[in-house]
Amino acid sequence: MLAVFKRELFSFLNSLMAYITIGIFLLACGLMFWFFPDTSILEYGYAEMDGFFGLVPYLFMFLISAITMRSFAEERKEGTYVLLATRPLTNLQIISAKYLACLVLVLFALLPTLIYCYSIAQLGLPKGNLDTGAIIGSYIGLFLLGGAFTAIGIFASSFTKNQIIAFAVSVFLCFFAYSGFDSVSKISAFRGIENQLANLGIAEHYQSISRGVLDTRDVVYFVSFVALFFGLTHVVIGGRKW
Template sequence: MYAVFKRELFSFLSSMVAYITIGVFLSVSGLLLWFFPDTSVFDYGYAELNGFFSLVPYLFMFLIPAITMRSFAEEKREGTYELLITKPITLWQIVVAKYLACLLLVLFALIPTLIYYYSISKLGFPEGNIDSGAVIGSYLGLFLLGSAFTSIGIFASALTKNQVVAFAISAALCAFSFLGFDYTSQLFSMQNFETTISAIGINQHYKSISRGVLDTRDLIYFISFSTLFLLFTKIATGGKK
């Protein structure tokens, strides 16, 4: 399993796609946080990162599909998938190894953004006037959100040999899982189903963790969500084995 994990990670890092994808993510998030008038922290006037944590989920909808789209699609296109499944390793271990490798890349993309926290902490008046608990909770929420989106991306990549198609499917599923249930709940706002439907989507649980309070129900939700899509991935690849 570790061999598949290492192979997946280094194959991505050896290509320019990884650096371009992560570079674009950091550039766009930095521009939105510091320079664009509608989202700039300077115009907001408060030493907090709420704007950043509100924007990143939408950037994740493109960053993570770009990371995961090659996981299984490239294997199938190049014909190496047949060789991979003949190795002394279970299909579930292959899926989990690829998932963990992609999730680690998402973590690599998040780590440089810690400079935003440090900068705003220094710019606050007085210095250090920032709610660190809320920031920690929001970063944990982003990591859990990234884990959920990564499981979706792995699943989408297992459905096709075309990386572009895998990217499109993954981006659409990520957008729907994050926003779709909120919009759907508005249709039932007069029938007492609004709260129940919203609770199925990711957005409500992400917002809950971002407040700085870790609820075990939210943690169980993200773990269950990721596990479910990894199971779907195993089914999608196992049928072809």
């Protein structure tokens, strides 16, 4: 499993596409955080990062889908999965190795944004006037959110040879999982069960953690969500005669 993990990770790091994708993500974060008037912290006037943590989930949908789209789609297109499957590894170990490699890349993309915390702390009056608990909770929430979106992306890549289709399906599933349930809960036909429907979506649990309170129910939700898509991916690749 470690060999597959290293192969996946180094194949990403040796690819120009990975650097371009992460670079575009960081550029978009920087522009939205500092320059665009509607989202700029300088226009907002308060030393807090709520706007940033509200925007990143939507950027994650594209970043993570771009990272994961090649995981199984490329293996199917080039016919290399047969060689991978002959190794003494279970399907679950193969999925886990690819998942962890993608998740490490997501973490690499997220780490440079920590400089925003320092910048805001220096801009605050007085200096260092920052809600550290909420920021730590928000970064934990982003990491868990990244794990959930990565599981979706791996699943989307498992049933097609076309990376573009995998990307599009992944973006759609991530968007629906994040905000779709909340939107559906507002339909009048579901009045009375709107809270239960909203709780099925990722946004409710991400926002709960972002308040700085790490509730075990939210952590269990994210772990269960990842396990669900692990199972779906296992069914897809286990049911195919590669």
